[in-house]
Amino acid sequence: SQQGEEDPQALSIQEGENATMNCSYKTSINNLQWYRQNSGRGLVHLILIRSNEREKHSGRLRVTLDTSKKSSSLLITASRAADTASYFCATDDSFIQGAQKLVFGQGTRLTINP
């Protein structure tokens, strides 16, 4: 079953604008990861944030994590046409289960309009 929900399910913005996607989850986690999926390259890991971290940056990506609210957000700044893809959050509760199986959300479909 899916861990939680992503919001919005679809987002369409103009090139150059910022895109924000949110993810909520249900259980305690070890870490939360964001992945991108498009038809050309499949699922690609973007960024990982551990449960004891609150914010992380990687290039144009900024991820926040609020464990008290069981939520995370992904911000993509200065969007480009190549950012058009589906974005998934995935939680890892491996300190409980002992396995790094990922539990994915339903994804946000991001479209960048030129």
Added chain:
Amino acid sequence: DTGVSQDPRHKITKRGQNVTFRCDPISEHNRLYWYRQTLGQGPEFLTYFQNEAQLEKSRLLSDRFSAERPKGSFSTLEIQRTEQGDSAMYLCASSLTGYLSYEQYFGPGTRLTVT
């Protein structure tokens, strides 16, 4: 390219037939995962291996499904007596174990269509 590879990329089969998919992980990765993804949904965990040992199976993995990783390298996923509900993208991923190695590397997937 030394990433995760999957074969075949597409498979069309008739209901009731058996199918087998192969996954070749990144060579130094000792963990291998199988996920299933249906249209409009995120991937769902099916099973995972550490080396050749299958350590966990999801309830999604009915007795018609079997996975192996005989020598701790490549893995196969077999579906017997396929049903239309098995139509999905089957994704394989690999990773290292260890405190700093949580990222999973995904293959391109095998798209199964059961007619």
